[in-house]
Amino acid sequence: MTPGESPAVTGRQAFCRLPRWPTREEQLAQVELTGHIEPRIGALRRELRRNPASLCFAELADLVRREGNLVEAAALCARGLLQHPGYATGRVVMGEIFRDQQLESKAEEEWREALRMDPNHPRARLRLGELYLHRGDVPRARAALAAALHVNPGLAEAEDLLATIEHQEAESAPRDQMLRRLTEPSTRTSPPVQKLLAAVGACSSVEGALLVNSDGLPVAGSLTAAANAEAGAAMAAQVVREARRVIAPLGAGRLRMALLRGSEGSVRCLVVEDGTLIVALKRDVPIGAADAELQELLAARRARERADQDAA
């Protein structure tokens, strides 16, 4: 390492460095940037005096927190939550106050409670995502941030954090390892799935096939020449996970497969035991023909498995 060069940081270390909690100086700098909040604080204080049962306590506590007065913010929020214990946003703000006080586990408790009250609360999911990232738990962080974005696609903080994760991952994974993963069957997949992957890839109607594991990471195979094919496959697997999540309460049964059709081609997503198999279909092949080929392959595989079981 030459003088002045930063020490190499990889893997978990890199992620732990990402979203450290704001320092006191940073909090004060934020107040300078948001100098317009003082009049708003005044208005909210008047509103709370006029109507002590108002839900505006959460916004007021949040602004007071941003000004750096954590003790008053905590008091305001705690008093409000006594009257409105089921107000999810109040819980989120309380968690943020705890976070700024470096009380991480209490912050987590509040955010989890907020999600229990409102499972779609984007800010609660965002804060939990930040927390997981802070702890180096990247898969959970990614899931929480993706969920926050899913509920609120305009949530810039979640987008930025996800982009940072992807950037760090790309930097920390050696390029040759990445290429090997794309071209060779991974040892992380079971032999039957490796065989399936090879068989699907050899179908005449298939352009490429890639297996995405349950964490949403592509682990074996190769898909298409598209620049973002791997990210696209991960997103297609996310479609399957989301579809399973939303379909389950509708009593529609188990999701078997999905078809994603674009103006320039289609992708089949097959649910397999090791994750989701993303299959890019050749552009000039009708879906029906491709499906028939894939179904034949899967049926033969099932028959072989049954025969193996019988033999055993």
Added chain:
Amino acid sequence: MQLDAPAREQTKMQPEQSDVGGLLDEALRVLTATPGVTGGLVATSDGLPLAVRLRPDHDRDGLAAAAASVGRLVSKAIAELGRGDFQLAALDTDRLRLIIAPLSLGYLLAVAEADANLGVIAAELANAAKAAERAAAAISGDDLTEPETELTALGGRL
């Protein structure tokens, strides 16, 4: 009672909006007459049901939310995979087949039997999408001679 400007506009728009509801409902009526299709709905991009034609045992709010949340992700996935613009997504479960198509105002969803013919449904979905786009044009006041959807030729390709 004195109405502010937006409220007055809203009041004035009410008859037009009911026409829009009629257009969407007619689109769904034709769609649900397709063999194998048991229901359909139009959802906003936020997942709220705009027009619904479902069996009583189907959860309209749940299906509308599902159409929007899956539709949003599909749109991104297809773009990332270099497959052009989102045209259609079909989710096959043990019991039924859900087919989602994008609209300028949200998503169109068809609920079908598990073994229903996807090609036939896709063609009818394209027609329903056209009708829904005409309704959307009525809301926005646009004169859309051609619908924005690219579903037109889809049925033939499936």
